[in-house]
Structure formats: C-alpha cells, structure tokens
Amino acid sequence: MITAWISTAVRLALAVVWAWAGLAKVSDPEAAAQAVRVYRILPEALVKPIGYGMPFLEIALALLLLVGLGTRIAAIVSGLMLLVYIGAIASVWARGISIDCGCFGGGGAVAASRTAYWQEILRDCAFLLLAGWLAWRPRSRLSLDNWLNPLPAPSSP
Amino acid sequence: MSLMSQKNDDGKRSARAKMLEERAKQDAKARKVRQLAAIGVALAVIVVAVVVGILIQSNRSSGYDAAKDAPAGAVGNNKLLIPVGASNAPSTLTIYEDPRCPACESFESGMKTTVNQLLGQGKIQVQYHIASFIDRHDGGKGSKNGANALACAQNAGLFHDYHDVLYANQPQETDDAWANKTVLIGLAKQVPGLDTPTFESCVNDNSFGNWVTAVQSDFDKSGYTSTPTVLLNGTSAYPTYNNEQISPANLIKWVDAANKGKQPASIPSASAEALASPTAHNSPAPSPSGS
Numbered sequence: 225m226i227t228a229w230i231s232t233a234v235r236l237a238l239a240v241v242w243a244w245a246g247l248a249k250v251s252d253p254e255a256a257a258q259a260v261r262v263y264r265i266l267p268e269a270l271v272k273p274i275g276y277g278m279p280f281l282e283i284a285l286a287l288l289l290l291v292g293l294g295t296r297i298a299a300i301v302s303g304l305m306l307l308v309y310i311g312a313i314a315s316v317w318a319r320g321i322s323i324d325c326g327c328f329g330g331g332g333a334v335a336a337s338r339t340a341y342w343q344e345i346l347r348d349c350a351f352l353l354l355a356g357w358l359a360w361r362p363r364s365r366l367s368l369d370n371w372l373n374p375l376p377a378p379s380s381p
Numbered sequence: 382m383s384l385m386s387q388k389n390d391d392g393k394r395s396a397r398a399k400m401l402e403e404r405a406k407q408d409a410k411a412r413k414v415r416q417l418a419a420i421g422v423a424l425a426v427i428v429v430a431v432v433v434g435i436l437i438q439s440n441r442s443s444g445y446d447a448a449k450d451a452p453a454g455a456v457g458n459n460k461l462l463i464p465v466g467a468s469n470a471p472s473t474l475t476i477y478e479d480p481r482c483p484a485c486e487s488f489e490s491g492m493k494t495t496v497n498q499l500l501g502q503g504k505i506q507v508q509y510h511i512a513s514f515i516d517r518h519d520g521g522k523g524s525k526n527g528a529n530a531l532a533c534a535q536n537a538g539l540f541h542d543y544h545d546v547l548y549a550n551q552p553q554e555t556d557d558a559w560a561n562k563t564v565l566i567g568l569a570k571q572v573p574g575l576d577t578p579t580f581e582s583c584v585n586d587n588s589f590g591n592w593v594t595a596v597q598s599d600f601d602k603s604g605y606t607s608t609p610t611v612l613l614n615g616t617s618a619y620p621t622y623n624n625e626q627i628s629p630a631n632l633i634k635w636v637d638a639a640n641k642g643k644q645p646a647s648i649p650s651a652s653a654e655a656l657a658s659p660t661a662h663n664s665p666a667p668s669p670s671g672s
Binding site: 252253254255256257258261262268272273276277279280281283284285287288293294296297298301329330331332333368369372373 | 412415416418419420422423424426427429430431432433434435437438439441442514516517518594597598601602606607
C-alpha cells in the first residue's frame with residue numbers, strides 16, 4: 225500500500241520538474257530555439273520546431289503526471305526525454321562546447337568556466353530515477369488512473 | 382437421491398463458478414479498455430500540446446518585415462544593421478553589442494573616443510548589431526527595451542548620440558533598470574531634440590519589437606557567442622587583431638594599415654564634428670536609476 229503513496233509523491237515531484245522546465249521556456253520562443261541551436265546537433269531546419277515544441281511537451285507531461293492520467297506512458301516518455309537530454313549534454317561536453325544546458329530556461333553560450341555539465345547530468349539522472357520508479361510502479365493514490373481502475377480494496381477476498 | 386442431490390449441487394456450483402468467471406473476464410476486459418483509453422488520451426494530449434505549441438510559437442515569432450519593421454536608414458541583409466558614419470569610408474567596423482552588456486560598456490568607455498575620431502575622419506563606418514540576449518541570461522526586459530529605444534533614436538536620426546548616452550549611463554548588469562521605459566526616456570533628454578512625443582510613444586509601444594527580435598535571431602545564427610564582438614573589415618578585432626591587444630593606438634594603427642592606399646571619405650566639417658563628438662561624449666551624467 226505504501227508503494228502507491230510513494231508513487232504519488234514521485235509523480236507529483238516529476239510533475240513539478242516538468243512544469244518548471246516547460247514554463248521557464250515558453251515565454252521566449254527565440255531563446256528556446258537558441259538553447260537548442262547551441263548544442264550543434266540538429267540541422268537549422270529542426271532547431272525552431274524542436275525549440276518551440278519541447279516546452280509544450282514538458283508542460284503536457286507535467287499535466288498528465290499532475291492528474292495521474294496514463295502515468296506509465298508519461299513516465300516512459302519522461303525517461304526517454306531525460307535520456308536524450310543526458311546524451312545531448314554529454315555530447316557537447318565531449319566536443320568541448322561551452323553552453324548552459326538551457327534545461328530550465330536560459331541556455332546559450334557561456335564562458336568555459338561557467339559550464340556545469342556534470343551537475344546537469346547528475347541532476348537529470350536523479351530525475352531519470354523518478355521516471356524509472358514511476359514506469360515500474362505507476363499505480364498511485366490520488367490519480368485519474370486509480371479512479372478509472374481502482375486498486376483492489378485491501379480487505380477484499 | 383443423495384447421489385442426485387450431489388450432482389445437482391455440483392451443477393449449481395459449476396454454473397455459479399462459470400458466471401463468476403465470465404464476470405471476472407468481462408471486468409478484466411473493461412479494465413483493459415479503460416487502461417488503453419488512458420494511454421491513448423495521454424498520448425493524444427502530448428501530441429496535441431506539441432503541435433499547438435509549435436504553431437503558437439511560430440506565429441508569435443514570425444512576421445518580421447524589413448520594409449516596414451526596420452528603423453529608417455538601417456542597412457544590410459534585411460536591414461538589421463545600424464550604420465554610423467560615411468557609407469563610402471574605406472573600412473567597416475562591425476560591432477555587436479547588447480545594451481545591458483558590461484563588457485560592451487568597458488569597450489565603449491575605453492574605445493569610443495577613438496572610434497568617434499576615426500568616424501569623423503571618414504576612415505571607418507561603424508555598423509552596429511544591437512543584440513538583446515542578456516535578458517535571457519539574467520531575466521528582465523532592459524536589453525530589449527534598450528534595443529528598441531536605440532531603434533527609435535535611429536528613426537529620429539540620433540542613434541549615435543543616444544547610443545553613447547546609454548553606455549555612459551548603463552546600470553549594473555543585474556540591475557534591470559531599463560525594464561522601466563521612463564528611465565530610457567529620461568536618458569533621451571540628454572540628446573537635444575530626441576525626447577519628442579513620437580520618440581516617447583515609440584519607446585513605450587515597443588514599436589521596433591519585431592526588428593529587435595529579428596536582430597537577436599540573426600545574432601543567434603551568426604555563430605558569435607558573446608558581446609562585444611568587433612570586426613574590422615570582417616576580421617575579429619576584439620580582444621585581439623593579428624595577435625595584438627585592442628587599444629586606442631592599436632585600433633588607429635590597424636585601420637590605417639587596412640586603409641593604406643585608399644582615400645578616407647570626405648565628410649563636411651559640421652558632420653565630422655558631430656561624429657567625433659556626439660552629445661554624450663565624455664560627459665557621463667549621474668545614473669537616474671540611483672543604483
């Protein structure tokens with residue numbers, strides 16, 4: 225039973241992370257596009273669609289996790305996104321490019337002394353653990369999923 | 382009899398068991414359907430959010446039209462650059478600056494006398510890219526408001542003077558004093574003839590907002606990552622040029638070397654005077670932000 229409550233806490237925590245990340249990027253689409261561009265991974269034609277769309281993907285995940293609808297699929301998509309982010313940060317680090325990851329708004333080039341790659345990767349790994357837990361134990365209290373398909377009552381035979 | 386009854390009981394039980402089994406099956410099926418529906422709805426929410434988001438954001442950020450959004454006299458591809466000085470000067474100094482950038486302020490305070498002198502002598506034309514990305518890094522609106530106000534000044538033919546006034550009165554990078562447009566309008570009073578109702582409404586209405594966004598977007602794609610970026614005839618001249626550190630004496634030397642064998646542009650003496658000593662020249666006023 226405690227597992228379902230843990231999953232509730234994890235679900236809400238991940239929802240806050242995505243809401244924060246998404247809302248911080250929504251107000252300035254050009255900045256969001258530039259945050260993507262400076263990774264120098266995507267061709268220019270994809271920079272804007274990805275930069276414009278990503279914050280909305282993050283906000284959509286936040287909403288789904290907040291209400292607990294399709295928790296497992298939301299957790300799986302979250303995990304995949306985090307893996308992509310971790311890979312992208314590791315890639316700029318390996319290529320010696322100096323940028324801010326732009327994970328929570330901002331982004332763009334920074335002085336080499338102001339990069340924080342291992343902190344950013346470690347942080348994303350922590351979020352990945354949350355997503356992993358939720359994909360493994362998506363059943364949680366106070367969720368739409370639970371309302372649609374109630375957990376069996378503990379006293380039922 | 383007892384055998385019959387036994388059989389009967391068995392039959393009843395198995396019928397009941399069958400019914401329960403059937404119901405459990407149906408329940409499981411219904412659960413499965415609801416589960417799949419939840420997954421479907423979740424995926425639909427994600428896809429719709431992304432598509433709608435991309436449409437909203439591209440709608441918000443498109444629509445720069447050089448013909449009607451650029452300030453008067455802007456030059457270059459899509460009219461994103463502001464020229465100062467004679468267009469037929471033999472050398473071009475390209476300067477990327479953000480109004481809130483402290484390194485630009487030190488470049489200006491160290492070099493503007495020299496740059497203005499070279500302008501007045503007709504040796505160079507300066508082309509300014511007014512970037513506005515500090516707002517992203519530090520939060521706020523000062524860079525964008527400042528860039529728009531500079532475009533308003535350009536439209537009034539007083540860019541050079543107002544540009545020097547702004548750098549002479551730049552707030553600390555972390556102090557977003559220019560988020561308040563009245564501060565920018567207050568600074569315009571230091572440029573004779575600039576503070577008109579037209580200028581004020583231009584600043585207050587963010588009239589060149591589209592242009593400011595387009596200039597920044599151009600800077601984003603330029604590959605240059607910081608301001609000031611200074612180019613002498615396309616070659617980086619900040620902080621060094623041919624392995625020499627930039628300084629007033631070196632900049633003059635570099636320009637003279639680049640102009641070797643070429644005539645400086647001939648500029649009427651009144652204009653030369655104005656270029657060499659714009660309003661703010663060496664007379665920084667106290668900052669009205671009080672910081």
